[in-house]
Structure formats: C-alpha cells, structure tokens
Amino acid sequence: MNGARDAKARRAGLALAAALWLVPATSHAVSEYQVKAAFLLNFGKFVEWPAQVLPAGELDICVLGDDPFGSDLDDTLAGRTVGNRSVQARRIGDPAAARGCAIVFVSRAGAERVKAVLDSLRGAPVLLVGEQDRFANQGGMINFVEVDQKIRFEINEAAARQAGLKISSQLLKLATIVEAR
Numbered sequence: 001m002n003g004a005r006d007a008k009a010r011r012a013g014l015a016l017a018a019a020l021w022l023v024p025a026t027s028h029a030v031s032e033y034q035v036k037a038a039f040l041l042n043f044g045k046f047v048e049w050p051a052q053v054l055p056a057g058e059l060d061i062c063v064l065g066d067d068p069f070g071s072d073l074d075d076t077l078a079g080r081t082v083g084n085r086s087v088q089a090r091r092i093g094d095p096a097a098a099r100g101c102a103i104v105f106v107s108r109a110g111a112e113r114v115k116a117v118l119d120s121l122r123g124a125p126v127l128l129v130g131e132q133d134r135f136a137n138q139g140g141m142i143n144f145v146e147v148d149q150k151i152r153f154e155i156n157e158a159a160a161r162q163a164g165l166k167i168s169s170q171l172l173k174l175a176t177i178v179e180a181r
Contacts (some may be wrong), residue, residue, distance in 0.1 A: 011125075033069045034122045035151045036144055037076035040103055041063070041120060043127060044082040046171035047103075053125045054102055059085040062092050062101035064117060066109035085124070095120035096112070105132040114138060125164045134179045154178045 031086045040061050059082050063069065073089045080087045090101065095117045106117055106178045108131050118139045121128060128140045135143040136156040141163070155175040158168050 031072065032151065033072045034076065036105075037069055037073045037154065038149070039144070040073070040105060040129065041076055041080060041082070041087060043129065043171070044087065044088070044103060046168035047127055047160070048056050048166040048168075049102060049125050052083065053164075057085055059087045059103075060090050060101045061087060061103045061105070062090045062098055062107050063107065064092050064095065064098055064110055065113060067091055068107045068108050068109065096163060098126055099124055100128055103127045106132070106135070108132055114140070121163075123163060127163075127165055137180060141167075142175075143178075152176065156180055 020021065035058065038169045044059055044061070044065065061073070061077065063073065067073075069089075077089050092098055092104075094100070095113070098117070100119055104117070104121070104126050106114060110117070110132075114132060114135065115138070117128070122139070127142065129142045129144070130136075130140045131144040136154040136159070139156065139159050141156055141160045143156075145152050145154060153175050154177070155167060155172060156178050157167055159180060
C-alpha cells in the first residue's frame with residue numbers, strides 16, 4: 001500500500017515540477033493566476049497539518065483581502081480533493097477569519113497588511129502564501145516570485161515548522177529556501 005501512495009506522490013510531484021518549469025508567468029494560454037491557483041491546490045497535497053486542526057472532509061483555501069484570481073481559483077478547485085478532503089475557496093477580509101483556513105493567500109494588494117497578518121497568525125497551523133517582495137523572509141511560509149518569466153516559489157521552512165506544518169521534501173526540492181530576518 002505504501003508503494004502505491006509513494007508512486008502517487010511522485011506523480012503529483014512530477015506534475016507540480018512540470019507546471020513550475022514549463023509555464024511562463026505571462027503565457028497567453030494560461031494566466032498568472034491560473035498557475036498560482038494550481039500551485040495553491042498542489043501545496044495542499046505536499047503539506048501536513050496537525051491531525052486535530054482541519055475539519056473532517058474540508059480544506060479551505062482562503063484569499064485575504066483583494067482577490068486577484070477572479071474565477072480562476074474557484075474553477076481550479078471545483079470538484080477537487082486533497083487526500084480525502086474536499087477543497088473550496090473562500091474570500092476573507094480580516095486576518096482573524098484566517099484561523100479557519102488551511103491555506104491563506106495574501107495578494108500584492110494586501111502588502112501593507114502583511115505584518116498584521118503575520119502577527120495575527122503567528123504559530124497558527126495555517127499555510128501563509130504571498131506574492132510580495134520578501135514575504136517569506138518576513139515570516140510568510142511560501143512566496144511566489146517570477147524568475148525568467150516563470151512562476152517560482154520560495155519557502156520559509158522554519159516558519160512552517162513553528163506553525164506545526166510539515167512541508168514535503170519533494171516540494172522543498174522545487175523551491176528556493178529562505179529564512180526570516
């Protein structure tokens with residue numbers, strides 16, 4: 001049984017790697033936020049939350065503040081699961097509401113609120129994903145960056161560990177590892 005699970009994880013890792021390396025950030029066929037929505041879904045497959053944290057059957061991916069996705073996030077998540085949990089998108093306006101989310105995305109438009117978000121969620125088992133300059137260095141866990149016109153990401157593994165989250169080594173291999181300063 002572990003062999004089948006390992007093979008499935010390897011296939012998912014290869015799909016994530018293919019998306020990372022092959023899709024330009026400005027592709028006309030796929031928008032930047034379609035790519036980021038796919039990454040958010042896949043991040044859920046490569047992160048472990050403490051067992052008692054997530055409600056049975058649900059994994060909420062929340063967008064805090066302005067929503068740059070339009071329908072892309074909802075379309076990407078429609079009918080999808082992570083493990084045995086259904087995945088849904090939620091929009092929230094306040095960092096306090098983020099405690100009920102598994103993953104919280106903070107857009108560029110929310111950059112002025114980053115410190116408040118990080119302070120509000122410090123130690124909470126919530127995967128914080130952003131797209132602002134130095135987001136991961138400031139204590140966020142995953143930060144989208146553009147490199148050679150492709151979407152890449154940085155990971156602050158120490159911040160994830162402090163929140164009780166475990167990031168798969170497969171995901172860490174695809175990222176630039178950063179530390180909080």
